[in-house]
Amino acid sequence: MRSKYAKQVVEKLKHNYEGEQEYLQAIEELVDYSQLERSLNERFVGDNVLERLLLPDRVISFKVPWVDDDGNVQVNQGWRVQHSNLIGPYKGGLRFHPTVTESVLKFLALEQTFKNALTGLSIGGAKGGSNFDPKGKSEREIMRFCQAFMDELFRHIGPNTDVPAGDINVGTREIGFLFGRFRRLQNQFTGVITGKDTEFGGSPARIESTGYGVLFFAERALQTQGSSLQDKTICISGAGNVALHAAQKAIALGAKVLTLSNSKGCLHTDKGLNESQLEQLLQAQHSPNLEAFANEHNLNWQQDKKPWQIACDIAIPCATQNELTGDDAIQLIENKVQWIFEGANMPCDAEAIKCFRESRVTFAPAKAVNAGGVAVSLFEMGQNASFSSHSFEELEQRLKETMYEIHDNCLSDGSNDYLQGANSFAFNRLVQARILQGI
Numbered sequence: 001m002r003s004k005y006a007k008q009v010v011e012k013l014k015h016n017y018e019g020e021q022e023y024l025q026a027i028e029e030l031v032d033y034s035q036l037e038r039s040l041n042e043r044f045v046g047d048n049v050l051e052r053l054l055l056p057d058r059v060i061s062f063k064v065p066w067v068d069d070d071g072n073v074q075v076n077q078g079w080r081v082q083h084s085n086l087i088g089p090y091k092g093g094l095r096f097h098p099t100v101t102e103s104v105l106k107f108l109a110l111e112q113t114f115k116n117a118l119t120g121l122s123i124g125g126a127k128g129g130s131n132f133d134p135k136g137k138s139e140r141e142i143m144r145f146c147q148a149f150m151d152e153l154f155r156h157i158g159p160n161t162d163v164p165a166g167d168i169n170v171g172t173r174e175i176g177f178l179f180g181r182f183r184r185l186q187n188q189f190t191g192v193i194t195g196k197d198t199e200f201g202g203s204p205a206r207i208e209s210t211g212y213g214v215l216f217f218a219e220r221a222l223q224t225q226g227s228s229l230q231d232k233t234i235c236i237s238g239a240g241n242v243a244l245h246a247a248q249k250a251i252a253l254g255a256k257v258l259t260l261s262n263s264k265g266c267l268h269t270d271k272g273l274n275e276s277q278l279e280q281l282l283q284a285q286h287s288p289n290l291e292a293f294a295n296e297h298n299l300n301w302q303q304d305k306k307p308w309q310i311a312c313d314i315a316i317p318c319a320t321q322n323e324l325t326g327d328d329a330i331q332l333i334e335n336k337v338q339w340i341f342e343g344a345n346m347p348c349d350a351e352a353i354k355c356f357r358e359s360r361v362t363f364a365p366a367k368a369v370n371a372g373g374v375a376v377s378l379f380e381m382g383q384n385a386s387f388s389s390h391s392f393e394e395l396e397q398r399l400k401e402t403m404y405e406i407h408d409n410c411l412s413d414g415s416n417d418y419l420q421g422a423n424s425f426a427f428n429r430l431v432q433a434r435i436l437q438g439i
C-alpha cells in the first residue's frame with residue numbers, strides 16, 4: 001500500500017516524466033516493494049527524501065560525431081546519467097545499443113544506485129551509453145566511435161568522481177579504446193574505468209564476475225531452503241557476458257543448462273550443455289552465432305522462440321529489460337519453475353513479477369543477483385588506487401563472500417521476500433545518508 005506521501009511523489013514523477021516508461025516502471029517497483037511505510041517518519045517526509053532519492057543528480061546528454069570507414073560523418077546521441085554519489089563515487093556501466101534512450105539509462109542508473117547500496121560497499125550509482133549500434137561495424141569504426149564518445153565523457157568522470165564500466169556491447173575491447181582515449185586526453189593513468197584488460201590494471205575476475213555472482217547468489221538461496229544446485233535444470237536467456245559465465249558456473253556447480261538465446265531465437269538441449277561446449281561459446285569473439293552452433297552440435301534451434309516455454313527448475317533471464325513478460329511467467333509457473341534469479345537488469349516486466357509473487361515461486365531481483373560485477377569493479381578500483389594486484393582465485397573467493405552477504409542482506413528484514421528485502425536494505429542505507437548529509 002502506498003502512503004499518501006509516496007503516492008504524491010509517484011504521481012508528480014509520472015506527470016513530469018510521462019513517456020519515460022522504463023524509468024517510471026523502475027520507480028513503481030521500488031516504491032511498491034520496499035516497506036516504505038517503515039521509513040515514514042517526520043524527517044523522511046519533511047525533507048522530501050523519497051523524491052530526492054528517485055531523481056538523478058544530473059543527466060548529461062551530448063552528440064557523438066564519428067567518421068565511418070567510407071569517410072562519412074555519422075552522429076549518435078550519448079548520455080551519462082549520474083544518479084547519486086551519496087555513498088561513493090558515481091559508478092555504473094556504459095551500453096551501446098540502438099534501443100538506448102534517456103529513459104532506459106535513467107532506469108538503469110536508478111537501479112544501479114540501489115544495487116550498489118545493497119552491496120554494503122562504498123559505491124554511488126550511474127549509467128551511460130549511446131544509441132550507437134555496433135552490429136556490422138568494423139573494429140576501426142568501433143574504435144573511432146569510442147574515442148569520439150570519450151572526447152565528451154572525459155570531462156565528467158574521474159577515479160573519485162564517476163567510474164564507468166561495460167554493459168551490453170561494451171566489453172574489454174571497447175573499454176580499452178575508451179581508457180586509451182581518456183589516458184591521452186588527461187595524461188593520467190588512473191582507475192577511471194573498470195573492466196580493463198589485465199595488462200593495464202584490469203581485475204582478472206571482472207569478466208566472469210557478474211555471471212559467476214548470479215550463481216553464487218543462487219547457490220546461497222537454494223542452501224537456505226535446504227536444497228542445492230546439483231542436477232537442477234536451468235533455462236538461461238542471452239548469450240553474452242552474463243549469460244555465458246552464469247552457464248559456465250552453473251555447470252561447474254552440478255546443474256544442467258538447457259537453453260541460451262539471442263534476439264533471433266533459442267538454443268535448447270534436454271541433456272544440458274557440457275563444459276567444452278561452453279568453452280567454445282566463450283571463445284567466440286563477441287556474441288556467438290547460436291544458430292550455427294546448434295546446427296554444428298546437433299542441438300535444437302527454435303527460431304523466434306524464448307527459453308521460457310521450456311520446463312525447468314530455475315529460470316535466469318540474462319539478456320535485457322522486459323524480456324520476460326506476464327505470459328512467459330504463467331508458462332514457467334505452469335511448468336513448475338521454482339526459482340527466478342534476474343541476471344539482466346529488470347528482465348521481468350511488472351506483470352511477470354506480480355505472477356511470480358502470487359505463486360509459490362522464489363523471485364530474486366537483479367539489484368541483488370547481478371551485483372557481483374559492480375562489486376568486483378570496486379575491487380579493481382581499489383587495486384588501481386593502491387597499484388596492487390590480486391589473483392583470480394582470491395577475487396573469486398571475495399566475490400563469493402560478497403554475494404553471500406548480499407543474499408543475507410536481502411533476508412535481514414525477516415520478510416523472507418528477496419524483492420522487498422533488497423529494496424528495503426538499499427533504501428535504509430540511502431535514506432540515512434541522505435538525511436545525515438542535509439538538504
Ligand SMILES: NC(=O)C1=CN([C@@H]2O[C@H](COP(=O)(O)OP(=O)(O)OC[C@H]3O[C@@H](n4cnc5c(N)ncnc54)[C@H](O)[C@@H]3O)[C@@H](O)[C@H]2O)C=CC1
Nearest residue numbers: 167168169210238239240241242262263319344345370373
Ligand atoms: N556485463 C556486466 O557486468 C553486467 C551486465 N548486467 C546486465 O546483464 C544484461 C546482459 O549484459 P551483458 O551480458 O553484459 O551484455 P552482452 O552484450 O555481453 O550480451 C547481451 C546478450 O543479450 C542478447 N540479447 C539482446 N537482446 C535480446 C533479446 N531481446 N532477446 C534475447 N537476447 C537478447 C544478445 O544477443 C547478447 O547475447 C544486461 O541487462 C546488463 O545490463 C548487469 C550487471 C553487470
Ligand SMILES: O=C(O)CCC(=O)C(=O)O
Nearest residue numbers: 091092093165373374377
Ligand atoms: O561494474 C560496474 O561498474 C557496473 C556494472 C553494471 O553496469 C551493472 O551492474 O549493471
